Amino acid sequence: MNYLSQAQLKLYLDNWYKTVQKANEYMQTEQPWTKLKDETKREEGIRDLQFLLWVVKQLAVLSAPILTEGFVKMQRIFGNEDIAALQSSIVSYTSRPSSSK
């Protein structure tokens, strides 16, 4: 978050993207969809998914200052309607023509 406060946005997004890549690598390595088909590994597959879901939620929060529209969509997918509505109101506030503020 230090990058954000120092307006080092490229470095901030570089690190965000590296984490996205790591999450994709984890998914590809662990292949939870394969484990879920095997009763002996199903529990492990569920744990992988829980971990990946946690990572995706964190990445979504970290993307919020930049990917504002995507963040709102994701919060709706996660059922966080209140957060989506709040972010949506912030986006529409900052998008208003200055004369109407």
Add this chain to the structure above:
Amino acid sequence: MEDFSISREGKTFGIPLPFDSKSVSYVWFDALLNYVTVCQQDGFWTEDTEKVHVLGKDISRFHAIYWPAMLESAGLPTPDKEIVTGFFTVDGQKMSKSLGNVVNPVEVVEKYGRDALVFYLLYDIPIGTDGDFSWERFHNSYDAILCNSWGNLVNRVVTLCKKNDVTSGIIGS
């Protein structure tokens, strides 16, 4: 720093000065004051709020020298940070109507969405220096990063979670 004049004599268009009927206010003097008059209405310009200006390098003199001087003379809090952006070229060339290479941000947003444009500009063009807008790199960041990498990750995880009734994420496994 030397004093600077806040009036312009003999101009017909401008804000009249109450102490000099022949002059109007220097445009940068009344324009900069908008930051305070507008932000104060919404409670954003106080000692407690962080005041950050994002501006182009061609107007940094007015924001980084004149503006703090004006605020200090009025006893008002000065900005905490000035983020100064550079100029753009497009694919290595100066942006111009005659070259037909002007990037219209409204059209880009309509076609690709706001997130795609904001992400590209912040990811590819460092703040503080001049930058080059490249359509090739724009499409690369849109396709490779936002769609194939981030979008695909979200899509796969959410689909699998829904299918398997995984609703809450946990740390570590």
